[in-house]
Amino acid sequence: MTERRTLTLTDPRAIRVLAHEVRQQLMDELSGGEVLTATEAAKRCGITPSAMSYHLRAMERWGIVERVESADGRERPWRMAAESIRISDESSTGIPANVANSLLGNFIKRVTRTVTEMVERNDPDDHATISQTSGIHLTDEEAEQLDTLVSKALARFDDRHDPHTAPPGSHKRAIYWLNLPRP
Template identity: 30%
Template sequence: MTNDEQMRRLDPGALKALAHPLRVRIFDLLSAHGPQTASSLAAMLGETSGSTSYHLRTLSAHDLIREVEGRGTARERWWELPQGRIDIPGPSEAMSPANRAAAQIVSSEFFRLRHETLMSWVNRPDSDVPEGWKDTGLIATTLLEVTSTQMEDLKAELMTVIDRAVERYRGQTGPDVRRVSMRTELFDLPASGPVLADAADTSVEES
């Protein structure tokens, strides 16, 4: 990971600035679709450009987004996400009540949008699938029996795969190139009894 890709953990000010459903949606659209203007975002969201302009300025004030250099005019500015990753803290007992409330808003809206995007893909009719893209996606759920140390190791292996893909395909353009969402989920399940040493692996995979 290079210096400009270092993980940025949101401070309380940035977290509170993002803690608005419309700002989370704007942030998510910039991530999914690349640079946008207040007008283009307004069209996507069904809002006025005045409203999106206000929220863009708020996000910009906390360096959550930035203006695209050399593009646009004083009347029509283009906005993008800075390069690199951000770490959005989840609600924690160590936070102040205000920060915990902000974290709850941000995490809830991000996961709601994530699920909405996934279900749109799952329910997409074949007629909307671009040529050559049918059956290219993957939804897989596998249950494992591991220790916390093994889970940390597995997380590191998955992140290595992700980092390698980011480096390999960064900035790729062309008529056949589409933006895709690559998701990795790894979490422990609530305890519901002892784990049997000889428990069978349960795997559900859907392409």
């Protein structure tokens, strides 16, 4: 991908595709411009290559992943089709509760796994920021403005997805952003 792109999902069926734990793990593995074959992705996710091929094709149908030309023409590598995925407000109302719970539950598992791995490393040089701000009253327009600010801040580092071109001393980081309405 040569430019940053956000994929906005508008169909509840596309969102259902993301609710599967293996598919969310696959998105983690493909994040940051990583390119993997089904066999490589299967090994990282702990499933068979044929099962991984099934998941990749399901995600391809909704434009979430895409095939990449291989150097030798024999391999069939895959990558994320966009740098970020957004679920449109309109489609989120059509998501069944079990799909929403699965999607969010798997997201929370990934965040928990990331924090647990960091704690277990117990590296005094690790820098982590965890921030929670709750109870701020924002209009929908202000919430969108905040999302745009965060996206622009992250876009400053778009050239950092390739580990081969990353500056010395840099480390792969997981960055999660939630902006959720509360009752």
